[in-house]
Amino acid sequence: MLRVIVRRLLQLVVTLIALSALIFIWLRNLPGGPVEALLGERATPERRALLIKALGYDQPILVQYGKFMQRVLTGDFGNSIRTGDPVTEVIGRAFPATVELALAAMIIAVGLGIPLGYLAARWRGRSLDHLTVIGTLLGISIPIFFLGYLLKDVFTQNIHWFPPSGRVTTGIDNTEVTGFFVLDSLLTREFDATADTLWHLILPALTLATIPMAVIVRITRASVLDVLNEDYVRTAEAKGLRHRTIRGRHILRNALLPVVTTIGLQTGALLSGAVLTEKVYNWGGLGTLITDSITGGRDYPVLQALILLAALVFVVINLLVDLSYAFIDPRVRVR
Amino acid sequence: MSDPVTRPDVVGQRAGGSPAGGMSERGIGLLGERKKAQLEQLAQASAESGGVSLVRDAIRRLRRNPAAIIGAILIVLFLLIAIFAPLIAPHDPMQRFDELTSRLTADNIPGASDGFPLGSDQLGRDFFSRLIYGSRQTLFVGVLATLIGLGLGVLLGAVAGAFGGWVDNLLMRFTDVMLALPALLLAITLVAVVTRPSQWTVILAVAIVNVPIFARLLRGAMLAQRESDHVLAARALGVKERNIVLRHMLPNAMTPVIVQATLTLSTAIIEAASLSFLGLGDPDQERAEWGAMLGDAGVHYFEVRPELAYYPALAIIVVALGFTLLGEAMRDAIDPKNRR
Numbered sequence: 001m002l003r004v005i006v007r008r009l010l011q012l013v014v015t016l017i018a019l020s021a022l023i024f025i026w027l028r029n030l031p032g033g034p035v036e037a038l039l040g041e042r043a044t045p046e047r048r049a050l051l052i053k054a055l056g057y058d059q060p061i062l063v064q065y066g067k068f069m070q071r072v073l074t075g076d077f078g079n080s081i082r083t084g085d086p087v088t089e090v091i092g093r094a095f096p097a098t099v100e101l102a103l104a105a106m107i108i109a110v111g112l113g114i115p116l117g118y119l120a121a122r123w124r125g126r127s128l129d130h131l132t133v134i135g136t137l138l139g140i141s142i143p144i145f146f147l148g149y150l151l152k153d154v155f156t157q158n159i160h161w162f163p164p165s166g167r168v169t170t171g172i173d174n175t176e177v178t179g180f181f182v183l184d185s186l187l188t189r190e191f192d193a194t195a196d197t198l199w200h201l202i203l204p205a206l207t208l209a210t211i212p213m214a215v216i217v218r219i220t221r222a223s224v225l226d227v228l229n230e231d232y233v234r235t236a237e238a239k240g241l242r243h244r245t246i247r248g249r250h251i252l253r254n255a256l257l258p259v260v261t262t263i264g265l266q267t268g269a270l271l272s273g274a275v276l277t278e279k280v281y282n283w284g285g286l287g288t289l290i291t292d293s294i295t296g297g298r299d300y301p302v303l304q305a306l307i308l309l310a311a312l313v314f315v316v317i318n319l320l321v322d323l324s325y326a327f328i329d330p331r332v333r334v335r
Numbered sequence: 336m337s338d339p340v341t342r343p344d345v346v347g348q349r350a351g352g353s354p355a356g357g358m359s360e361r362g363i364g365l366l367g368e369r370k371k372a373q374l375e376q377l378a379q380a381s382a383e384s385g386g387v388s389l390v391r392d393a394i395r396r397l398r399r400n401p402a403a404i405i406g407a408i409l410i411v412l413f414l415l416i417a418i419f420a421p422l423i424a425p426h427d428p429m430q431r432f433d434e435l436t437s438r439l440t441a442d443n444i445p446g447a448s449d450g451f452p453l454g455s456d457q458l459g460r461d462f463f464s465r466l467i468y469g470s471r472q473t474l475f476v477g478v479l480a481t482l483i484g485l486g487l488g489v490l491l492g493a494v495a496g497a498f499g500g501w502v503d504n505l506l507m508r509f510t511d512v513m514l515a516l517p518a519l520l521l522a523i524t525l526v527a528v529v530t531r532p533s534q535w536t537v538i539l540a541v542a543i544v545n546v547p548i549f550a551r552l553l554r555g556a557m558l559a560q561r562e563s564d565h566v567l568a569a570r571a572l573g574v575k576e577r578n579i580v581l582r583h584m585l586p587n588a589m590t591p592v593i594v595q596a597t598l599t600l601s602t603a604i605i606e607a608a609s610l611s612f613l614g615l616g617d618p619d620q621e622r623a624e625w626g627a628m629l630g631d632a633g634v635h636y637f638e639v640r641p642e643l644a645y646y647p648a649l650a651i652i653v654v655a656l657g658f659t660l661l662g663e664a665m666r667d668a669i670d671p672k673n674r675r
Contacts, residue, residue: 018512027528141655143605145612146629146648149637157638272519276609290520294527295614307524311515 008322012315019311020072024065027300028057078301082293087305090289096179097167098285101277102270104205109213110263117220117259118252124225132217139214144273148207148280155203162203165282172196204281208273212266219262223255230254256328264321268314390590393668403664409657417470424464425450428623435459444640456628456643457636458620465623466646472624473654476538477604483542484603485596488549489589495550496557496588497580507554510547518544518602519609526615534617534624541606545599552595556588563587590669597662601655608651625651 052058056067071078077087120132156164163169167181172193177184182201185193227233228251236246271286278287290306293299397403416423426432436459438445446454453463495506513521525540526532560566561584569579604626610616611630619627625647632643 015508015511015515018508019515022512023524026524137656137659138652141601141605141652141659143608143612143629143648143651145609146633146644149633149641149644153637153641269517272517275519275523276612279613290523291613294523298527303524303527307516307520310517310520314517315515 005323008319012319015315016308016311017069020069020308021065023304023307024068025061027304028061028064077305080293080302081299082296082302087301090302091286091305091309093179094285094289096181096285097283098271098274098278098287100180100182101201101204101208101283101285102267102274104201105208105270105273106212106263106267108205108209109216109266112209113213113216114220114259117217118224118255120217121221121224121228129221132221136214136217139210142210144207144210145276145280147210148204148277151203151207152280163200167200167283168193168197169200204277204283207280208270208277211273212263212270215266216259216262220255220259223258224251227251227255253328257325260324260328261321264317264324268317271310271313393665396668397664400664400668402660403668406657406660406662406664409653410661413470413474413654413657416467417474420467420471424461424467425452426461426464428460428465428468429621430461431459432461433459435461442639444636444643446640446642453642453646454640457632457639462643462646465628466625466650469623469625469628469647469650472534472622473604473626473651476534476541476607476624476626477600477654480538480541480603480607481545481596481599483539484545484599485549485592487542488546489553489592491546491550492553492592493557493580493585496554496561497584499558499561503554503558506550510550513543513547514551519606522606522610523613523615526610532615532618534619534622537607537610537616540610541603544606545603548599549592549595553588553592556591557584560584560588591666594662594665594669597658597665601658601662604651605655 056064075088077091079086080090083090116132120129123129152164155161175184175188175190177187181197182194185191185197233246233250236250241250274283274285274287275290276287277283278285279291282288286306286309289302293302293306432451432455434448435445435451435455439455439457439459444455444457445451448454451461451463453461453466456462456465491506491510495503516524522540522544525543526536529536565587566579566583569583574583607616607624608626608629611624611627612633613630614634616630617624617627629644629647629651632640632647636643
């Protein structure tokens, strides 16, 4: 087991290094690189040459990359072109917002997805099953930013159930401790702020949860259907085991393996959805940062760090998923 | 074989069909089983020589699947609208009408009136005609992005699957790197460096995102073919290696790739729309394309006239649904588990 983990960690590091090199070269060597972003297209050649020299872009790309990696390893990703602040600081400020949103979305997606998928499988062919199947099909076919606008229109314009955007109502006192607003308000015992931040969280989280939930429901349903036909389930029934035991130990536990894979994959991919969701609800997290650092004047240092962060999250979650197999599936443990 | 760093479980994920683990696994598992099924079938065919081919059998099952039929109907409708757009649309989609522009204000975009069944868009053009013509551009973007992605992916996958060894290793590590980013984020990254986004940058970005998926799928299928008896037989007969790869392995490994392409068409259209929404799409205001129409209306005109977003969105949903239904039905049909 330990050997597997070490091997996987090494693989992970190699993947990340390769990705960082590709991104580094990609962002520097295409038309409209950082020099043009800083100076505009009509800059004089002299100024351009000066800046190229100042940024070190006249050196061989490998040397540049080496220096970049050296700084990255000490936690220095450079400064944002737009604001001048250190990249780590810029990202650090946006990070909790997205994690909070993503966490809420996954709680909704998993909390509703697994039971729904399970029930649909148990009552296969009944109306609940049909509704679920149709619903999940719609869920993966709808552009989620459109769904976001739709929810926003209905629940904030027509009936005023939820606030239209942002993370907290201005004027509500919420002392920042960690940057996770819900957690902060609990820590400082400002419970009106807890209610308010949760209120702001619901619609964006629902929007972001759409795709993962649809996918989780489908996988759970398919997986449970597969397991229901297994001989050991019939055996368990024949032995006269209680239904609760059969459901918990035999069906769900065996059906959960592909579901866990899916949950991991979907969590890793959440940043894609967050980019869209955060724009709709003006959320101000990493997604917003990605959009802004492209459309608001190509902020390459920030973008580069964000992409690497996304990749890191993605591969680490994948690793965790694989390791979690050992706990769910005893057969893996033996290996 | 399972390579858990990257688990591009696209087929499995959007499935419902089979819950098997990663795609590479699934691809191989599926093909492995298919291989077995083929062998069984071969044995049967030699015994009674009246066997049904796998493809014909799959088509037979498709025709009995209502989901496949609904999907096919939606796609055919979409194609018909795209083909006959000039006949259906009452106006030129790019023409600005004075009677419409004169009524445009910051907070009003005129609705339906005589000759303009769905009213005006934000620039005084006939919204209905733009929707109809939009089917063409949407089809163009979706199909081209899918085809380019499929082409490049098949090339990579075929090379990896045909050579195996270090070539395979290198190429697959490369796809791993691409797969370490979520799809839309990769597309955003690709578009981010371009100074002037255009329709082509969107198409290429969406295409490249799909390259590793196709590559891995085909590679898995090819590797399964490598070990199969008919390849061994061909090799024993002295067939050239190139011919073995091109004539024996590749055609037999293409089925899951084609199924994936059908599913990709739906995601490609949605991804293109998402890029437009983020302001990274086609900046050409004249061109009528659903994704761009939705992205634009979603950001700028949702409060003024939400219909401008509703209709293109509905169109996208219906088309995406069509391709998903058909694609998933196809995948189920080639799954030997469902054979009888």
